[in-house]
Amino acid sequence: MAILEQRQKQVYTKGQSVFEMECNKPSLAGSVSQRACVFCGSRVVLYPIADAVHLVHGPIGCAAYTWDIRGALSSGPELHRLSFSTDLQELDVINGGEQKLYCALSELIDRYHPNAAFVYSTCIIGVIGDDVAAVCKKVSLEKGIPVLPVDSEGFKGTKKDGYRAACSALFKLTGQIPVDNMSQYSMNIMGEFNIAGETWLIRSYYENMGIQVVSCLTGDTRIDDIQRSHGAALNVVQCSGSMVYLAKMFEEHYGTPYLRVAYFGIEDMSEALYSVAKFFKDPEIMRRARELVREEVEVIYPKLLEYQQKLTGKRAAVYVGGAFKAFALVRALRLLGMKVVMVGSQTGNKDDYQQLRNICDEGTIIVDDSNPLELSAFLREQEVDLFIGGVKERPLAYKLGIGFCDHNHERKKPLAGFAGMLNFAAEIYSSVHSPVWRLSPYRQKSNQDAADKTDFQDSKACVFDSPTGFSRVYKNA
Amino acid sequence: MLLRHTTKEIKEREALTVNPAKTCQPIGAMYAALGIHGCLPHSHGSQGCCSYHRSTLTRHYKEPVMAGTSSFTEGSSVFGGQANLLEAIGNIFSIYHPDVIAVHTTCLSETIGDDIPQIVSKAKEDGKIPAGKYVIHTNTPSYVGSHVTGFANMTRSMVEYFSANTGVKKNQVNVIPGWVEPSDMREIKRLAKELGVKIVLFPDTSDVLDAPQTGRHQFYPKGGVTIPELISTGDSLATIALGRFASTSAAEALDAKCKVPCEILDLPIGLEATDRFIDTLRTVAGVNVPDSITEERGRLVDVITDMEQYFYNKKVALFGDPDQLIALTEFLVTLDMQPVHIVTGTQGKRFEERIRKILKSKVPNANVRQSGDMFLLHQWIKNEPVDLLIGNTYGKYISKDDDIPFIRFGFPILDRVGHSYFPTVGYQGGIRLLEKILDAVLERQDRDAGDTNIELVM
Numbered sequence: 001m002a003i004l005e006q007r008q009k010q011v012y013t014k015g016q017s018v019f020e021m022e023c024n025k026p027s028l029a030g031s032v033s034q035r036a037c038v039f040c041g042s043r044v045v046l047y048p049i050a051d052a053v054h055l056v057h058g059p060i061g062c063a064a065y066t067w068d069i070r071g072a073l074s075s076g077p078e079l080h081r082l083s084f085s086t087d088l089q090e091l092d093v094i095n096g097g098e099q100k101l102y103c104a105l106s107e108l109i110d111r112y113h114p115n116a117a118f119v120y121s122t123c124i125i126g127v128i129g130d131d132v133a134a135v136c137k138k139v140s141l142e143k144g145i146p147v148l149p150v151d152s153e154g155f156k157g158t159k160k161d162g163y164r165a166a167c168s169a170l171f172k173l174t175g176q177i178p179v180d181n182m183s184q185y186s187m188n189i190m191g192e193f194n195i196a197g198e199t200w201l202i203r204s205y206y207e208n209m210g211i212q213v214v215s216c217l218t219g220d221t222r223i224d225d226i227q228r229s230h231g232a233a234l235n236v237v238q239c240s241g242s243m244v245y246l247a248k249m250f251e252e253h254y255g256t257p258y259l260r261v262a263y264f265g266i267e268d269m270s271e272a273l274y275s276v277a278k279f280f281k282d283p284e285i286m287r288r289a290r291e292l293v294r295e296e297v298e299v300i301y302p303k304l305l306e307y308q309q310k311l312t313g314k315r316a317a318v319y320v321g322g323a324f325k326a327f328a329l330v331r332a333l334r335l336l337g338m339k340v341v342m343v344g345s346q347t348g349n350k351d352d353y354q355q356l357r358n359i360c361d362e363g364t365i366i367v368d369d370s371n372p373l374e375l376s377a378f379l380r381e382q383e384v385d386l387f388i389g390g391v392k393e394r395p396l397a398y399k400l401g402i403g404f405c406d407h408n409h410e411r412k413k414p415l416a417g418f419a420g421m422l423n424f425a426a427e428i429y430s431s432v433h434s435p436v437w438r439l440s441p442y443r444q445k446s447n448q449d450a451a452d453k454t455d456f457q458d459s460k461a462c463v464f465d466s467p468t469g470f471s472r473v474y475k476n477a
Numbered sequence: 478m479l480l481r482h483t484t485k486e487i488k489e490r491e492a493l494t495v496n497p498a499k500t501c502q503p504i505g506a507m508y509a510a511l512g513i514h515g516c517l518p519h520s521h522g523s524q525g526c527c528s529y530h531r532s533t534l535t536r537h538y539k540e541p542v543m544a545g546t547s548s549f550t551e552g553s554s555v556f557g558g559q560a561n562l563l564e565a566i567g568n569i570f571s572i573y574h575p576d577v578i579a580v581h582t583t584c585l586s587e588t589i590g591d592d593i594p595q596i597v598s599k600a601k602e603d604g605k606i607p608a609g610k611y612v613i614h615t616n617t618p619s620y621v622g623s624h625v626t627g628f629a630n631m632t633r634s635m636v637e638y639f640s641a642n643t644g645v646k647k648n649q650v651n652v653i654p655g656w657v658e659p660s661d662m663r664e665i666k667r668l669a670k671e672l673g674v675k676i677v678l679f680p681d682t683s684d685v686l687d688a689p690q691t692g693r694h695q696f697y698p699k700g701g702v703t704i705p706e707l708i709s710t711g712d713s714l715a716t717i718a719l720g721r722f723a724s725t726s727a728a729e730a731l732d733a734k735c736k737v738p739c740e741i742l743d744l745p746i747g748l749e750a751t752d753r754f755i756d757t758l759r760t761v762a763g764v765n766v767p768d769s770i771t772e773e774r775g776r777l778v779d780v781i782t783d784m785e786q787y788f789y790n791k792k793v794a795l796f797g798d799p800d801q802l803i804a805l806t807e808f809l810v811t812l813d814m815q816p817v818h819i820v821t822g823t824q825g826k827r828f829e830e831r832i833r834k835i836l837k838s839k840v841p842n843a844n845v846r847q848s849g850d851m852f853l854l855h856q857w858i859k860n861e862p863v864d865l866l867i868g869n870t871y872g873k874y875i876s877k878d879d880d881i882p883f884i885r886f887g888f889p890i891l892d893r894v895g896h897s898y899f900p901t902v903g904y905q906g907g908i909r910l911l912e913k914i915l916d917a918v919l920e921r922q923d924r925d926a927g928d929t930n931i932e933l934v935m
Contacts, residue, residue, distance in 0.1 A: 006568075027524060027548045030565030032517075032573070037525025059584050059619035060494065060822070061501025065529035067871070069536075069891075078479050081874075087494040088620050093588060103492035112482055123523055123585040124620070127554060154523035155549040155585060372543060373573065376694040391532045395541040399694045442692025 041162020179231030194219025401440025499822025505627030512680020522583025747808025
């Protein structure tokens with residue numbers, strides 16, 4: 001298939017060539033890239049903060065397209081699900097938008113009485129040169145709440161730079177108030193956004209282990225939680241791109257150590273709990289972690305095996321935003337007996353791709369910043385049964401007649417945690433085995449082939465190791 | 478109560494938009510460009526714009542949406558986007574092989590001041606545009622107008638770049654459908670065929686954004702107006718522009734450029750607007766209306782007659798795009814309903830004037846607003862409750878909070894299907910709208926009825 005010449009080094013087949021991924025670079029102009037912009041990165045990270053107002057400073061589009069499209073749930077206020085914009089007009093662009101921003105912010109805060117306000121700069125602000133920080137400072141003094149500028153002009157880099165801008169804004173909320181009464185076993189959950197209620201699940205695991213969760217950044221969080229977050233003893237960061245910056249800032253300024261984890265799949269989820277238990281060096285916490293893992297796994301494992309039987313040998317492709325999610329998905333899919341034949345991300349870096357390469361099988365295609373033409377070619381060439389991606393990838397899979405799972409904003413059930421793993425397996429199973437593919441011309445033949453095979457296949461035994469040597473072997477019942 | 482903060486008391490806001498009833502120009506240009514066969518829309522700006530537009534269109538149509546981007550960086554914002562666009566044009570023709578690249582600008586490239594025609598000439602000089610291929614453009618600054626304006630601008634560019642008057646008239650009529658669904662475009666073509674009139678419909682997104690499941694991803698689906706068809710619009714007998722806001726600009730450009738006279742009509746939504754469309758098409762093409770269309774019309778009138786008691790004096794709030802709202806308001810009045818609150822986010826004094834004229838005798842005190850937002854609409858509803866809410870998906874919050882029957886109509890619809898497949902234009906479309914209105918109103922009556930007074934026959 002045709003790959004743009006300049007993109008040759010962003011596509012790699014394991015085992016076929018020297019591995020040298022060129023990533024972390026701007027997309028080629030003209031490529032139908034699946035990537036977004038700096039603003040998008042900031043918006044997704046800060047979006048779940050439900051007791052703050054999020055004012056998008058610029059023409060209407062950026063506010064309209066990001067209005068309630070991320071399923072981050074709140075257990076209380078719902079301010080994050082509204083859309084606020086300065087809706088800049090031509091004259092504002094000529095004369096500057098500071099006055100309008102000032103008025104809009106003041107009106108907004110008077111009307112909604114939020115606990116903080118975030119002001120997002122869009123592309124045009126970077127060109128017309130509004131002093132957003134000065135306006136924010138002024139309004140903050142007048143209204144007595146934090147008003148935080150987010151330097152998220154779309155063109156100033158990639159989505160990752162947007163994560164960084166969001167983290168800088170968040171960091172400004174910390175360290176302002178003294179924190180007492182923190183448990184020595186306290187932590188912040190970072191990089192978990194409560195899509196479909198996942199944060200609630202993860203939080204409950206840690207709390208059941210006896211750990212105080214000070215704040216979750218940013219799933220179902222509140223401004224005062226964030227303001228106390230520097231008091232936590234540990235930061236636990238999920239998702240490589242979005243919040244490692246914040247964890248590093250905490251480490252530098254408050255000396256808070258951090259761990260990187262993932263919550264997708266049994267292995268990663270268990271490891272996320274064990275690593276925290278190990279960090280606190282408290283036998284009781286470790287005991288509870290083991291017990292929790294055992295109880296949870298005992299519930300879901302027999303059911304997972306049933307799915308595994310039905311999914312073994314099926315071929316999967318993964319194309320997601322951050323590479324860290326890709327690692328977890330590769331492992332989770334493998335647990336279900338599936339073969340990952342293509343994996344890629346929008347924003348992975350060199351180390352990420354090296355790690356991906358290490359965990360993937362021979363022949364797996366690894367790709368950075370792909371586009372629909374490449375993706376649909378890979379899906380067909382690799383005879384994929386399931387594609388995991390986001391909103392723009394879904395219709396590609398469906399047009400080809402391939403099962404799909406949204407692992408992005410549009411997941412409707414929690415896919416993280418132990419219960420989430422079961423949801424994940426159920427969703428994959430129902431999509432891969434949907435009778436609709438029998439109607440698709442392309443799939444008719446392969447489905448016939450599959451029906452000819454016997455239903456039963458031996459599932460492999462699955463081993464879980466805890467850091468302290470605790471291990472259980474689950475055998476196929 | 479997601480909208481628990483909406484207060485009844487209305488205070489004019491100076492600077493703040495809450496829950497917009499519009500979006501920005503470029504997405505309209507992208508949608509219009511998808512209605513040219515073999516065209517790759519191209520967003521000259523940051524990557525995010527293109528990504529958001531594609532995502533939103535994908536969510537609405539449940540279809541893959543292809544478009545390129547100039548992928549602006551900090552450097553482009555300082556030195557201009559020429560290098561990016563030149564590179565993009567070269568890359569697109571070498572790998573995606575479109576017949577046309579339709580470039581639209583963004584707030585960023587507009588503010589920097591990129592001169593697209595000059596850059597395209599440069600691309601031509603550099604040999605980046607293969608023989609027989611085209612690059613067209615339109616300016617879509619996001620801080621002017623709305624997505625409707627962007628659609629109008631790209632449609633006008635089709636005329637400016639392609640329409641040619643050869644001096645030999647063709648026995649065909651141009652129809653500019655406005656920003657309607659693929660299903661509506663298909664229906665307009667069917668009606669013309671039924672009338673026996675050859676039309677050139679542009680843009681035409683049927684068979685592009687309602688493509689069948691074939692097991693293949695077609696980068697350029699089979700639909701869309703072709704380049705020869707677009708060129709031929711300059712020789713047509715007349716142009717019928719549907720929707721003043723979305724289609725006037727192209728129709729007038731065609732008149733000015735190729736002396737093709739134009740008629741500007743409302744979108745043919747509802748009985749009377751469809752009558753005017755059929756009548757105009759009949760007149761300019763010099764044909765008679767066949768019985769089959771008269772019968773379609775009769776069926777629509779029949780449904781209205783059968784159910785008139787359920788429409789009477791029901792209060793309706795509606796929001797969305799001006800062309801849709803004008804036609805819909807007229808239809809609701811035909812049905813003896815009362816459109817009491819009407820909001821569009823798009824600018825245009827003409828909108829308010831036109832709506833007030835339609836409502837003059839029926840609802841003289843209706844609340845009508847251009848450049849409004851959904852927060853204002855909600856406040857109006859709190860002051861004067863309604864029996865029915867009509868608008869895009871974002872109406873669901875108001876509907877849920879205030880327990881109002883809700884019909885999804887307009888753009889975007891992110892949570893239901895059907896709009897791509899069942900038209901709301903024409904007489905048949907009118908019947909579909911009636912079905913939706915009646916379903917909503919009667920469902921509510923059933924829900925609220927007690928055991929003693931629930932009715933079987935309605």
